[in-house]
Amino acid sequence: MSNRKRALSLAVIGIFFVTTLVYYVSPQRTQAQQQAQIPQTGQSDREKLAKNPPPSGTLKDRLGKDDGYAMTLFFSADIGGNLEVCGCPIRPLGGIARRLGYINAFRQRSPDAATIMVDAGHIFSDETSENGELNADAKLMNDWIIRANEQMDLAVVNLAHRDLKYAARLFDANAVLKPEKSALISANIKKPNLNLAPYTIKTVTAKRLKKPVRLAFIGLSELPPDDKKDAFAKQGFSFEDPLETAKNTMAEIKDKADINIIVGYFKPGTANKLATQNNDLDLIIAYDERGFVHDPKQVNNALILYASHQSKYLGELRFYADARGEIENFTNRYVELDSVIPDDPAMLETTKKARAEIGIVQQRMAEELAAAHAAKGNQTSIYVTSETCAKCHQDEYDKWKQTRHSHAFAVLEAKNRAFDNACVGCHSVGFQKQGFLNIKATPQFANVQCESCHGPGAEHAAKPQKGLYKTPSTPSMCITCHDRENSPDFVFAKYWPLIAHGGK
Numbered sequence: 001m002s003n004r005k006r007a008l009s010l011a012v013i014g015i016f017f018v019t020t021l022v023y024y025v026s027p028q029r030t031q032a033q034q035q036a037q038i039p040q041t042g043q044s045d046r047e048k049l050a051k052n053p054p055p056s057g058t059l060k061d062r063l064g065k066d067d068g069y070a071m072t073l074f075f076s077a078d079i080g081g082n083l084e085v086c087g088c089p090i091r092p093l094g095g096i097a098r099r100l101g102y103i104n105a106f107r108q109r110s111p112d113a114a115t116i117m118v119d120a121g122h123i124f125s126d127e128t129s130e131n132g133e134l135n136a137d138a139k140l141m142n143d144w145i146i147r148a149n150e151q152m153d154l155a156v157v158n159l160a161h162r163d164l165k166y167a168a169r170l171f172d173a174n175a176v177l178k179p180e181k182s183a184l185i186s187a188n189i190k191k192p193n194l195n196l197a198p199y200t201i202k203t204v205t206a207k208r209l210k211k212p213v214r215l216a217f218i219g220l221s222e223l224p225p226d227d228k229k230d231a232f233a234k235q236g237f238s239f240e241d242p243l244e245t246a247k248n249t250m251a252e253i254k255d256k257a258d259i260n261i262i263v264g265y266f267k268p269g270t271a272n273k274l275a276t277q278n279n280d281l282d283l284i285i286a287y288d289e290r291g292f293v294h295d296p297k298q299v300n301n302a303l304i305l306y307a308s309h310q311s312k313y314l315g316e317l318r319f320y321a322d323a324r325g326e327i328e329n330f331t332n333r334y335v336e337l338d339s340v341i342p343d344d345p346a347m348l349e350t351t352k353k354a355r356a357e358i359g360i361v362q363q364r365m366a367e368e369l370a371a372a373h374a375a376k377g378n379q380t381s382i383y384v385t386s387e388t389c390a391k392c393h394q395d396e397y398d399k400w401k402q403t404r405h406s407h408a409f410a411v412l413e414a415k416n417r418a419f420d421n422a423c424v425g426c427h428s429v430g431f432q433k434q435g436f437l438n439i440k441a442t443p444q445f446a447n448v449q450c451e452s453c454h455g456p457g458a459e460h461a462a463k464p465q466k467g468l469y470k471t472p473s474t475p476s477m478c479i480t481c482h483d484r485e486n487s488p489d490f491v492f493a494k495y496w497p498l499i500a501h502g503g504k
């Protein structure tokens with residue numbers, strides 16, 4: 001930035017702590033639901049459990065004041081191949097359609113200001129199977145990420161080490177899907193014949209800018225964890241030290257841009273070191289591997305901003321220009337992407353199309369796994385299902401049957417996520433630990449069952465002895481599933497009475 005004279009105002013506004021959209025699964029019942037004869041305990045119970053009022057305010061509130069900004073940079077990270085809102089839809093946040101819905105409203109409100117979108121990394125899913133290959137559904141999810149990026153004009157994508165499993169194939173000569181509008185960058189990831197740009201310079205113009213502004217984006221990734229290094233080396237990737245690379249690349253772009261920005265996927269501390277070691281740096285847009293949202297921070301001449309976990313909060317950095325058209329300061333806010341923000345209709349269509357295709361692939365994968373599982377013949381499990389427990393604990397069983405735990409899988413079917421490994425673990429028993437595998441292979445282990453909480457019960461059921469089987473400790477066991485993300489309203493004292501049994 002010119003003369004490095006800068007009045008920096010750090011405003012972290014717009015974290016709206018509005019919460020808890022209380023709604024219930026769609027009325028279209030799946031076959032499984034009809035068969036299961038769901039007890040009607042759901043709706044009113046869930047409302048009683050709600051801790052926070054539903055989201056309030058309007059889109060206009062969210063947009064904030066038009067305070068004369070000339071340009072806005074929106075930043076995201078940690079999408080991990082997911083176009084949709086995150087986690088359980090108790091209080092859904094994030095999603096590409098909402099993100100674009102917000103940005104479009106922002107653009108409409110100030111069409112004479114510029115906007116640009118960047119992503120700091122881990123945009124692709126890196127879910128692999130045992131043989132180390134990217135899962136078929138992960139690959140498809142990532143293909144859809146590319147399409148969505150193009151659709152919304154995502155200008156810059158920094159590749160993190162986690163992105164390489166998928167991203168490497170984008171550079172194949174015969175790759176079908178090639179990003180055209182997004183620049184994929186990394187300055188410190190190397191591979192022979194891989195034409196990965198270390199940086200990109202975007203020239204931004206707008207009525208509110210007296211002259212074009214050149215933004216340089218340098219991409220950097222943390223080194224991969226030690227246990228992944230060999231696998232990367234086998235694929236031909238090598239990683240240079242991000243701090244060293246930054247210094248060299250900064251020298252390379254000297255005088256080529258008006259604003260120098262590092263976009264990076266980092267472990268704690270790296271961003272601070274980069275700011276300290278590079279005096280010409282203006283901005284660092286980072287994702288911290290730990291995933292917390294950290295407050296913006298001025299270090300040396302650079303402002304460090306962190307993108308939020310799964311981009312549930314969209315980063316919004318506004319630039320203001322002086323009379324000569326030089327950028328003189330920024331303000332930053334995070335916009336909570338909750339249900340007040342309307343979906344962009346076209347992107348919502350894309351998201352739905354993607355979900356339908358991904359659902360088909362996930363179902364096919366489940367069928368293949370089920371066939372392989374069946375081919376192994378009868379297998380004993382450490383789990384026996386609630387039906388077995390019922391033989392000796394009828395009262396507890398009857399009580400459980402009336403709770404939503406006993407049919408917790410149905411909500412996934414209603415959302416077309418029954419084959420999604422990102423969802424099934426908490427809606428079943430013993431996932432991938434001799435219990436639930438998928439709904440085709442092990443339907444008996446669907447739903448939250450006695451053993452989801454009490455632990456594997458085969459031994460106890462075969463030879464019940466007082467004092468040997470687990471009575472789980474609460475609430476710590478509950479929050480393995482009722483975590484902040486998926487059960488934001490969880491308060492043990494309010495939840496337990498709804499499922500109380502065992503005489504207490």
Ligand code: HEC
Nearest residue numbers: 023024087088089090411415417422423426481482486487
């Ligand atoms: C970490 C555990 C966990 C994961 C992973 C998880 N869920 Fe859930 N889910 C829960 C819990 C706990 C509840 C009950 C929350 C409550 O009532 O407070 C729930 C409730 C739901 C509900 C009912 C919501 C309502 O409005 O009553 C739906 C639908 C749902 N989950 C879908 C999903 C989908 C789709 C995914 C995958 C994207 C998923 N879940 C992943 C734990 C999980």
Ligand code: HEC
Nearest residue numbers: 386389393396397400405449450453471472474501502504
């Ligand atoms: C959501 C978790 C959860 C599920 C599901 C669950 N339980 Fe429990 N269960 C608990 C907890 C927690 C306690 C201890 C309650 C306490 O200490 O007040 C308990 C207590 C009990 C007790 C009394 C234990 C004692 O020490 O006296 C029995 C028996 C029992 N459960 C059986 C079952 C059976 C049978 C099922 C399935 C039909 C089941 N539970 C389902 C969490 C669960």
Ligand code: HEC
Nearest residue numbers: 388389391392450454457461464465466467468469470471
């Ligand atoms: C064959 C009968 C039988 C089956 C099947 C059975 N239990 Fe039990 N269970 C018992 C008996 C008997 C006790 C001891 C009761 C007592 O003396 O208080 C017991 C005790 C318990 C306790 C109290 C903890 C303890 O060790 O005292 C829990 C919790 C429990 N069972 C849960 C389950 C669950 C969950 C299942 C299914 C996985 C199950 N039981 C299956 C007979 C059975």
Ligand code: HEC
Nearest residue numbers: 045403404407408411426427448452477478481495496498
């Ligand atoms: C294995 C994951 C898991 C564990 C462990 C778990 N839950 Fe749940 N719980 C769920 C899911 C999933 C749902 C949502 C089911 C649905 O909406 O269909 C749920 C829903 C509930 C509900 C709403 C039930 C209703 O009938 O309205 C209550 C209350 C609840 N859980 C209490 C607890 C308590 C208390 C504990 C600990 C003792 C616990 N849960 C442990 C997964 C879990």
